[in-house]
Amino acid sequence: MADILNERKLKILRAIVDDYITTGVPVGSRTISKKYLDWSSATIRNEMMDLEELGYLAQPHTSAGRVPSERAYRLYVEQLMNVSELNGDEVENLKSHLSARSRDLKQLFHDAAKAISDATTYTAFVMPPNPLGIKIRNIQLVPVTSGLALLVLVTDAGIFKDTFIRVSPEFGQEELQSINKLLQRNLCGHSLNGVLTRLEGQMKDSVDDQRQVLDAILDSIKSQLFEEESQEIVVGGSSNLLKHREYSDIEKARALLSAMESRETLGSILQGAKGLQFTVTIGNENPHEIMRDCSVVTVSYIVDGAPTGSIGVIGPTRMNYSHVTSVLNYMKNMMSDILSSSYDDSIKSLEEHNKNENTGKE
Amino acid sequence: MADILNERKLKILRAIVDDYITTGVPVGSRTISKKYLDWSSATIRNEMMDLEELGYLAQPHTSAGRVPSERAYRLYVEQLMNVSELNGDEVENLKSHLSARSRDLKQLFHDAAKAISDATTYTAFVMPPNPLGIKIRNIQLVPVTSGLALLVLVTDAGIFKDTFIRVSPEFGQEELQSINKLLQRNLCGHSLNGVLTRLEGQMKDSVDDQRQVLDAILDSIKSQLFEEESQEIVVGGSSNLLKHREYSDIEKARALLSAMESRETLGSILQGAKGLQFTVTIGNENPHEIMRDCSVVTVSYIVDGAPTGSIGVIGPTRMNYSHVTSVLNYMKNMMSDILSSSYDDSIKSLEEHNKNENTGKE
DNA sequence: GTTAGCACTCCACTCGCCCGAGTGCTAACA
DNA sequence: TGTTAGCACTCGGGCGAGTGGAGTGCTAAC
Numbered sequence: 001m002a003d004i005l006n007e008r009k010l011k012i013l014r015a016i017v018d019d020y021i022t023t024g025v026p027v028g029s030r031t032i033s034k035k036y037l038d039w040s041s042a043t044i045r046n047e048m049m050d051l052e053e054l055g056y057l058a059q060p061h062t063s064a065g066r067v068p069s070e071r072a073y074r075l076y077v078e079q080l081m082n083v084s085e086l087n088g089d090e091v092e093n094l095k096s097h098l099s100a101r102s103r104d105l106k107q108l109f110h111d112a113a114k115a116i117s118d119a120t121t122y123t124a125f126v127m128p129p130n131p132l133g134i135k136i137r138n139i140q141l142v143p144v145t146s147g148l149a150l151l152v153l154v155t156d157a158g159i160f161k162d163t164f165i166r167v168s169p170e171f172g173q174e175e176l177q178s179i180n181k182l183l184q185r186n187l188c189g190h191s192l193n194g195v196l197t198r199l200e201g202q203m204k205d206s207v208d209d210q211r212q213v214l215d216a217i218l219d220s221i222k223s224q225l226f227e228e229e230s231q232e233i234v235v236g237g238s239s240n241l242l243k244h245r246e247y248s249d250i251e252k253a254r255a256l257l258s259a260m261e262s263r264e265t266l267g268s269i270l271q272g273a274k275g276l277q278f279t280v281t282i283g284n285e286n287p288h289e290i291m292r293d294c295s296v297v298t299v300s301y302i303v304d305g306a307p308t309g310s311i312g313v314i315g316p317t318r319m320n321y322s323h324v325t326s327v328l329n330y331m332k333n334m335m336s337d338i339l340s341s342s343y344d345d346s347i348k349s350l351e352e353h354n355k356n357e358n359t360g361k362e
Numbered sequence: 363m364a365d366i367l368n369e370r371k372l373k374i375l376r377a378i379v380d381d382y383i384t385t386g387v388p389v390g391s392r393t394i395s396k397k398y399l400d401w402s403s404a405t406i407r408n409e410m411m412d413l414e415e416l417g418y419l420a421q422p423h424t425s426a427g428r429v430p431s432e433r434a435y436r437l438y439v440e441q442l443m444n445v446s447e448l449n450g451d452e453v454e455n456l457k458s459h460l461s462a463r464s465r466d467l468k469q470l471f472h473d474a475a476k477a478i479s480d481a482t483t484y485t486a487f488v489m490p491p492n493p494l495g496i497k498i499r500n501i502q503l504v505p506v507t508s509g510l511a512l513l514v515l516v517t518d519a520g521i522f523k524d525t526f527i528r529v530s531p532e533f534g535q536e537e538l539q540s541i542n543k544l545l546q547r548n549l550c551g552h553s554l555n556g557v558l559t560r561l562e563g564q565m566k567d568s569v570d571d572q573r574q575v576l577d578a579i580l581d582s583i584k585s586q587l588f589e590e591e592s593q594e595i596v597v598g599g600s601s602n603l604l605k606h607r608e609y610s611d612i613e614k615a616r617a618l619l620s621a622m623e624s625r626e627t628l629g630s631i632l633q634g635a636k637g638l639q640f641t642v643t644i645g646n647e648n649p650h651e652i653m654r655d656c657s658v659v660t661v662s663y664i665v666d667g668a669p670t671g672s673i674g675v676i677g678p679t680r681m682n683y684s685h686v687t688s689v690l691n692y693m694k695n696m697m698s699d700i701l702s703s704s705y706d707d708s709i710k711s712l713e714e715h716n717k718n719e720n721t722g723k724e
Numbered sequence: 725g726t727t728a729g730c731a732c733t734c735c736a737c738t739c740g741c742c743c744g745a746g747t748g749c750t751a752a753c754a
Numbered sequence: 755t756g757t758t759a760g761c762a763c764t765c766g767g768g769c770g771a772g773t774g775g776a777g778t779g780c781t782a783a784c
Binding site for chain 3: 388390391392403407408410411421424425426427
């Protein structure tokens, strides 16, 4: 018995998944025959028996209809499903969630998560840009008072929270400027990850006075990295979990909700979300016991040409993959646009100034 | 029939509430007689009938035990309940949630919310300090490049997110310094609220060049205020809702969870949380329909001598008020301590520097 | 290869029943 | 007069039998 499914089997499988996704009730042969395909229920029944033997379908009990297995979902996601377009209303709805405020990174993430969860009726999340991959646009030590300077770190993803750095009181304008030059020449355009090693290398070559400052900067970036790494994954619409039959068992629902409250767990749940392409993780493909009957769909948004963070959806394996994909795709584009443009606005001027300054002095 | 309850009625009422809080099951006269008090069940029954007539108890149905009414809870909270001390383990548990990271405001709020929700099995929240009331410790315009300066605003509650301010390129060191002096002399020590009006007044008296910069600063503070005002109320342990019998109705649970996801709703739910004292809002005392069978307990934490933000708990009216109160009280103190000390650490030095600078030059 | 027909299975639902917890009332007791 | 024992009554929850319906697998005919 070949594992390759003939045309009819594929059509039937698609119909079963489609129906099961919308109704949540095991699908019988009659339903398929009446609602979707023009073969008689007996024919369909025969094919369904084959599909069951091949592991694509399962029966909850003898006299029930069939439910798709995880294998079926995988096939469905990769080959069968019709990728639907969002209609005008849906687009409007998504747009309406993002407002002027959404230029703020935080707010944008919240709004996006809300938008996605509302549109899909599942739980949405937004992962902030991976800090290690973020490129430094500008790094500068700004004198505040004698003995105290402010480290301003501008990255692709906006302004890193600034911190105060203690410098020795003898440090004057000239020393600061030379450090700034050093910083800018060596670190701009590199990823934070690279910067750390570069800074450490740099320190060996520098005189004591500078060394101390560089050390402080290194510490500061490190601690911020640490902080940002455990940075919140923004979750939206967790109450949507309870909308679906799968979680009418309250203890199951609670466990899952609770898992999503912990940043660590959530992080590991979403660990697959990295690349440019859509990632779909179905049921047991998930690392967590608790996610056994969940699926996760993710996609990365793009800032400045490179994927940085990602957005996604957690829902029951019986999830409307097609619609979720469309929503995520649309939102990905919107976010990429917004982030790229706000990056332009807020940073370009600063960048240009520095270029002029640097070239002017060389 | 006097509304004043005799000693015995009070004792019985307390026993009923205590029992109902722990078991969640309507309390019968026999239970009270066996587990709590040494009168016969018949006696207790008689008293219970009185209490029911007085509106302190209710019967779900004829042959069930009694449940406390909201009136009973109110009396219980105000007079009857034994305020319990936390035992060593509980204190340890609370402490263990707060780590070194908790010096960061954000992180502290998260940790605190988690700690409270874990300790109480209810849903906890932390309201950040009310931004209008926050006092400015230090305000300074730091030159970054020509034409661009960084506005650093240090407040009681830590560093306000800094923003870039465009200044005219002719603005040199002297102009900046004079503006800085102006800012510091006029604005330090005032609340943000006051600062806004003061800045507006100031602008009339200033020359065009300064005026432009002040305008930009005003805008920046305003927009930040707006941003901070809708600032997140941190919620912890919302999944705890599902732990309690009250929310075994999944639709009810979902509605409540969903309400707590919206910042606006949440804000209005917690609107009562202002003063120094504990606030307990029981059932229908809540403004929201959806909160009909919820209670909210809140208390403010203290920074620099004044109540600023608050922490609290949302749970079923059948809530362990006594324990919740103890936990909140303990956490309030811890947070006040942490916030006050971190304020000291991070800001004092900066403050002193500025004092010296100012007095030195006058 | 497809389809109609049919017997069979099994879940979900309803109905009636009983049990037990708790009540309210009455009468006896201190 | 206040307290308690006793008792009949009420009502919800749990259990089991019975039923209907959806869906299956198999067989035989087309």
